[in-house]
Amino acid sequence: MNKPIKPNPDNPKKKAEFYSDSCKMAAVAIRDISEPIALISGDYSHAVDLELLHDALKEQTSDVLDGDASKIEIMLMVQSKTLDMLFNAMISKSLEAKHIESVRYHMDIALRAQNQARKTLLALATIKNPPQKQIVGQQNIALSQQINNGVTLKSEHQKLKPENELICEAKYETLDNGGTLKTSAANQNTKTVAMVNRRKNATRQR
Secondary structure (H helix, E strand, C coil): CCCCCCCCCCCHHHHHHHHHHHHHHHHHHHHHHHHHHHHHCCHHCCCCCHHHHHHHHHHHHHHHHHHHHHHHHHHHHHHHHHHHHHHHHHHHHHCCCCCCCHHHHHHHHHHHHHHHHHHHHHHHHHHHCCCCCCCCCCCCCCCCCCCCCCCCCCCCCCCCHHHCCCCCCCCCCCCCCCCCCCCCCCCCCCCCCCCCCCCCCCCCCC
16 A cells, blocks of 8 residues: 655644655656556556655655766656657658648647757757856957057058048148248338318217
């Protein structure tokens, strides 16, 4: 007879711990799957002892925590092969179907199984070959680059853009290209204006 694991109804804390224990929940689920198989086949040897199943799950989780992922790799490989079997079975069903709705139904299951198999194999590959951590620092790499501060280099092969050039090439050169103007008398032909006599009491007209 199985020894079912049951939560303690009189202790709420123990009851909460029971339903939050992943191994116990998994053991109950696997036991519930095995019982219909035993009932259908009539062979009750398929029934799983719940206590032994719980202990086996605890042992496997301990192996994973210790760094042994071999059981996980086996599980993922078996799952991918099972999904591949489902894919091929649904493809065969779709080829035998006589109605387009049946073809679509079986093809939809086949493609879903194919996608899940791909994801399962991808997870397996990640466990087998985990991605390497890469630390990339900022690098300034200049190939054939020369920086000249304060020196203007020109060659006949160098093409210069007028809008990028300085107005004056020589340092402290004036922007006026003409020479210094000489002092000269302005308006030499202008004559002296004669004095204008105005009445003293004249009023300005506005």
